[in-house]
Amino acid sequence: MVYRVPDSFIEDLLTRLDIVDIVGRQVPLRKSGANYVACCPFHSEKTPSFAVNAQKQFYYCFGCHAHGDGIQFLIEFQGLSFIEAVETLSAELGIPIPLDANQRTEVEKESRLLQLTKLVASFYQQQLREHSAAQHAITYLKARGISGKIAKTYGLGFAPPGWHSLSKNENFTDEQIEDLKTLSLIIPDQSGNHCYDKFRNRIMFPIYDKRGRILGFGGRVFTQEEPKYLNSAESMIFNKGQELYGLYQVRAFNKTYETLIVVEGYLDVITLSQFGIHNVVATLGTALTEAHVDTLFKVTSDIVFCFDGDKAGQEALKRALHLSLEKILDGRRVRFMCLANTEDPDSLIRKIGTQRFLKKIDESIPLGEYIFKIAMEPLQLHHAEDRVKLATVLKPLLMKIPGNMFRQMLLEKLASITGIAPEQLIDKRKSNFSYNKKQVPATRALVSPAYKATALLLHRRSLVHLVHDSKEIQGIDIPGINLFCEIVNILQQNLHISQEAIVEQLKAKAIEAMEIDKMQATIKLIPEEGMEQEFIGNLNLLFRRASELLTDNLLKKAQEENLSPSEKIELKALLQKLQTMQSAVA
Secondary structure, X not given: OOOOOOHHHHHHHHHHXXXXXXXXXXXXXXXXXXXXXXXXXOOOOOOOOEEEEOXXXXXXXXXXXXXXXXXXXXXXXXXXXXXXXHHHHHHHHOOOOOOOHHHHHHHHHHHHHHHHHHXXXXXXXXXXXXXXXXXXXXXXXXXXXXOHHHHHHOOOEEEXXXXXXXXXXXXXXXXXXXXXXXXXXXXXXXXXXXXXXXXXXXXXXXXXXXXXXXEEEEXXXXXXXXXXXXXXXXXXXXXXXXXXXXXXHHHHHOOOOOOEEEEOOHHHHHHHHHOOOOOEEEOOOOOOOHHHHHHHHHHOOEEEEOOOOOHHHHXXXXXXXXXXXXXXXXXXXXXXXXXXXXXXXXXXXHHHHHHHHHHHHHOOEEHHHXXXXXXXXXXXXXXXXXXXXXXXXXXXXHOOOOOHHHHHHHHHHHHHHHOOOHHHHOOOOOXXXXXOHHHOOHHHHHXXXXXXXXXXXXXXXXXXXXXXXXXXXXXXXXXXXXXXHHHHHHHHHOOOOOHHXXXXXXXXXXXXXXXXXXXXXXXXXXXXXXXXXXXXXXXXXXXXXXXXXXXXXXXHHHHHOOOOHHHHXXXXXXXXXXXXXXXXXX
């Protein structure tokens, strides 16, 4: 559940937290002078450059410059949202988050449902140990090589045969029975007078979120019945398009996430774990989603997709490729492990063993090679027409890649294969905006968010009412920011001033107008109905950059000398602001 947390509560929470304790649970810290130090958990290094300061209650890495307070550490290290991090820490301290009546009702219901799924999971686990019909399920698991230890790690259970193991279970109260209906774990019949269990005679797989809470269940038959897999219905606590099976266990096995392997099924995850490969997660019986990819990149910079070798699995790999393209920042890596038609990860590791399987993971095809491989397969590149077709197919895909260096390398590869000059493949409209003025060529200057916002503002002057205080962003290191702020000031005083008069005022103040007519041409492709949202997006970029610069300056000062009380308050407020911005983007 997402809701607004009062700033005063965040201030109080940060005052009570001990950042050394928070970080120390995840990272082995040792005392060194005024700080505690360790090798940075956010990048690979051999010499410790990660420092935690108990007095100032923040961490800072002198290598990768990761920094923040206790809340930010949980966001970055555990991949939590801002709200999840606050909930986790407030629960540890026993401080309730202040909520209005509606929020409190929703939170209490969510808590009640999560407690119920925990009870149901315990019930299924007990049935696997004690029910007379569970022996068939145990025999099946043993035949698949699943040990009791791994079954316990993943919380496996058994839904007994029969229609009423849950619906007529005397251990559940009337309110819990109604909540079981809400979760669709029991289902009313057509008359509405009776209910029956959704899961019957199945091996049960609890689905945990990254905080270890049980959101729902997957059930698998061990006979020839259909459907083979059955999943919990979506509810207020479970959205299968956002969760990844096994991610919680990955954290339990290993605190670092150098690589995550993504497979399709529950048993793929469990079997690979049984064979000693614990960095594995799976989608929940649904196609990979953008939210899945975002979650993966919150905890690792290296993803390997290893789906079944059948036609459906290969199509799923292609979907993973397309979803990954817009997430590939420089420094991130995505690879694809292509299996034979009859293979899946479960069967393959049984056949070749752990070491050979890991070798195949290492030999997985990088995204840059895979996208060329599937695009070139149906073509005959000795024909000029097919080389042009290859460029036509790949160019728009490659231009989606946000990582400038990686995108440029792939475009150069495409130019080499097709014989088309690289400059003909570069999309001049693709933003290469950098905050470093020295790195912004004159021909690319107009892609700055300040110039975009200015062009939109001149086109639709009523947008100026969305700018509350331009002083916060005045003078930040972004091309065109002074021009934008001055035009905001002019329009706030006179919304109907002519463009010629605006240019004259700019000249009088020695502010470069940057060919306003040319600048306005950069927004001609934006539909009228999308201009306000585009303006807000660029405005948010400017204010975020301003907050980042102020934060960096205060953090650097804190490394050299003690901050004043007012500066400490300002730093906490800035960190909170950046965390809120990050949460909103995620």
